[in-house]
Amino acid sequence: MSPGLSYPSLKCVLEHVEANKRICLASRSPTVQRFEKTIPLRINFLELRTIGIQINDVIYVTGIICFEDFKGIGFINEKTRYKYLGVAPIELDSDERYSKMSCRLFEERALIQVGLLRPNTYWCIRNVPENFKIYTKNVVTVSDIKEEDISLIDTGCFPLDKLEMRVIRNSETYQLPAVKTAKKLVLMRIKGDQFLRSYSILENPVAVFPRLESDDSVLNVVESWVKNQQTSGIRFFETAGNNEKLLDKIMQKFGGSHVELEVPDERMIPSSKCVRISTSSTSSLLFYGSFIENCENKIFLKMEAESHII
DSSP: OOOOOOHHHHHHHHHTSOHHHHHHHHHHOHHHHHHGGGSOEEEEEEEEOSSEEEETTEEEEEEEEEETTEEEEEEEETTTOOEEEEEEOTTSOHHHHHHHHHHHHHTTOSOEEEEEEEEOTTOOGGGSOTTOOBBOSEEEESSOOOHHHHHTBOGGGOSOSEEEESOOOOGGGGGSHHHHHOSEEEESOOOHHHHHHHTTTOOOSEEEEOOOSOHHHHHHHHHHHHHHTOOSOEEEEEESSOHHHHHHHHHHHHOOEEOOOSSOOTTBOTTOOEEEEEEETTEEEEEEEEOOTTOTTSEEEEEEEEEOOO
């Protein structure tokens, strides 16, 4: 009979076990439970919801559980219906129950690595363990990202690789360091007046804008980059599919010429024109229709600032 895995081998294996399976295994094995939280926990997707926590494709919620000699608040794996007992007494309110569940899942973990973090609009910072930190480079929020959301992320993770905000309600959000420094900023919805206030202050290497109310908004950004002789940066503007009309407007206002891409872009729309505007002797702007990652059903106009060595 095999003697089983050694302690070092078991630690190595557990680090690569899917997060929910590992949580379940630890709940059933006192031996694993003793050291499991000292091993980095790798999560592909983590959502902190108002009344639950989603880890990958599993949602955990609190509930009243009666099981043999136990009656109290536990939490339940919504996918398998597996019940985790002994989280809290019944008399606690919903926030306190959530807090107890969160502590059971995350407290005292040495490291939590998350591929994509999505904090819900109404989750509360007091519902997670003290000193709770996540290592992630990608964040998506339903609304404005808040200071509470940012406080969850280890400082070593900034600048973020990608920050996506579905709806922007507060113009002060653009001033947050986490927003200003994100390598790629994706804005899914934005009002015209907010766009006018924000586009000139955004310094992100890459920014993605939703469909704007008029082509004039795009022309304003182009004009700003032309005047500043921008030498780096990429902007994507969602369009209604008529990139040709917008490209013609850009050429009509700023000049430019049709060119061929020197380096092929696999996301370029095959039928799209490619236009280059010279902004100085050492800089130019390049435009063409493009798709972007995770938005293959939408068409964007890509504007890329270029620098040239004389």
